[in-house]
Amino acid sequence: MTAFFASAPKMAAIAVTIRVVITAFPGITTQWQQIITFISLLSMAIGSFAAIGQTNFKRLMAYSSIGHMGFALVGLAAGTWEGVQGVLCYMGIYLVMTLGTFAAILSMRVKGESVEQIADLSGLARSNGLMAFFLAVMMFSLAGIPPLAGFFAKWYVFNAAIQAGLYPLAVIGVLLSTVAAYYYLRIVKIMYFDDSVVTFDRPAPSLRIVLAACGILVLFLFAYPVAFVEAAAAAAKSLF
Numbered sequence: 109m110t111a112f113f114a115s116a117p118k119m120a121a122i123a124v125t126i127r128v129v130i131t132a133f134p135g136i137t138t139q140w141q142q143i144i145t146f147i148s149l150l151s152m153a154i155g156s157f158a159a160i161g162q163t164n165f166k167r168l169m170a171y172s173s174i175g176h177m178g179f180a181l182v183g184l185a186a187g188t189w190e191g192v193q194g195v196l197c198y199m200g201i202y203l204v205m206t207l208g209t210f211a212a213i214l215s216m217r218v219k220g221e222s223v224e225q226i227a228d229l230s231g232l233a234r235s236n237g238l239m240a241f242f243l244a245v246m247m248f249s250l251a252g253i254p255p256l257a258g259f260f261a262k263w264y265v266f267n268a269a270i271q272a273g274l275y276p277l278a279v280i281g282v283l284l285s286t287v288a289a290y291y292y293l294r295i296v297k298i299m300y301f302d303d304s305v306v307t308f309d310r311p312a313p314s315l316r317i318v319l320a321a322c323g324i325l326v327l328f329l330f331a332y333p334v335a336f337v338e339a340a341a342a343a344a345k346s347l348f
Contacts, residue, residue: 115206126195144181151181158174159175160287160291162226164225166213166224173206175288180195180199182269183195186269189344191269193264193341193343194264194267195265198261198262201257201260204257208245230303231305232298232299235304235308243295245323246326248296252289256326257325257326257329266282269281
């Protein structure tokens with residue numbers, strides 16, 4: 109349920125917002141741009157700073173998702189088809205990263221009981237190296253580290269904002285992205301450098317498949333992004 113609410117409603121909300129502002133209000137772009145810009149800044153700030161002190165992995169991802177919706181709205185604030193293309197690319201990549209991360213969270217079970225504390229990941233690299241590797245890939249991607257898919261997601265929306273002349277929004281977005289990187293990289297540090305606390309049960313095959321598939325997509329999207337970007341571009345142009 110947490111995985112569902114962390115992804116599906118946000119995808120739907122962004123889709124509806126794009127459809128409404130681009131299709132219904134094309135003549136007052138300047139007015140709704142100000143609203144979207146404010147919401148974007150507020151979401152990025154709340155998501156980036158509120159997640160820093162979280163010790164529960166699911167709560168961290170919940171606050172993280174607020175920040176990511178703010179990053180996605182940076183592209184919409186541009187008010188151009190390139191911006192909409194950036195938002196669609198961002199949301200597609202975010203969905204993959206979220207599913208992969210929650211597959212790892214659902215795999216955190218000890219003697220059949222779910223655990224959710226970030227501290228429970230201590231030393232995971234030594235007890236389950238493959239799970240630690242793919243979860244680390246998700247964290248690096250969510251932080252926007254190149255050449256992973258998350259980097260390209262942020263590049264598309266920030267590039268659209270720069271082309272639209274929204275330089276302050278793009279600069280603040282990059283700075284807040286740096287803040288958000290702290291709590292993602294902290295999880296990697298805990299998995300690889302802290303002493304083991306618990307040993308997780310063997311994950312269900314379905315969870316292993318989802319985590320591995322999402323990890324591979326995030327790792328190798330840069331090798332052939334053309335089809336993905338062209339699909340987003342075609343969807344964006346259809347709105348203009």
